[in-house]
Amino acid sequence: DTGVSQDPRHKITKRGQNVTFRCDPISEHNRLYWYRQTLGQGPEFLTYFQNEAQLEKSRLLSDRFSAERPKGSFSTLEIQRTEQGDSAMYLCASSQVEPGNTIYFGEGSWLTVV
């Protein structure tokens, strides 16, 4: 059983460019989450999916951010017109649908906007 995998692990982009991150969850997990973590802070919730349905989006997720999970398997997180404030680590996680179920995280995708 492989864990949650994310790609790319590191991305450096110029301000104003678009970037896309991909997440492959643990295969039997129905729920998929995206979190953002800046240096010295704890992860902050962005959005989550149950199968292909996006059930909640944080107010942190501005209009420039969009996430999809088209077939209920992998997910993508796209950031349009990147800004320097978008520099962070983007963490993907997955879990099964049960109360209090453990959420397993990937290694994260580091984004640096220059």
Added chain:
Amino acid sequence: AQKVTQAQTEISVVEKEDVTLDCVYETRDTTYYLFWYKQPPSGELVFLIRRNSFDEQNEISGRYSWNFQKSTSSFNFTITASQVVDSAVYFCALSEGEAAGNKLTFGGGTRVLVKP
């Protein structure tokens, strides 16, 4: 609103010393779940333990132990006989329950530095 507070931002110890990490939480839910994760320099969040609100038994796993006290809304974590490999950032987190998709609210983390 849910809140998790880790008052210690950084703890430095010498190898073989014990270290205790504090975690205090706030929630209005009667059923909730608490977690600890470890984040080594590589960045991945590694799951350590899950505890539900109805189980106040302390737990020990090797050199790790957890003390859950509902009366004080605390879920503290102790590393006994610390080793250099324990150096990492440790996060306490609170699950918001099934209706909120079980998403986690994290504390700010405590960086542990174990010196040889």
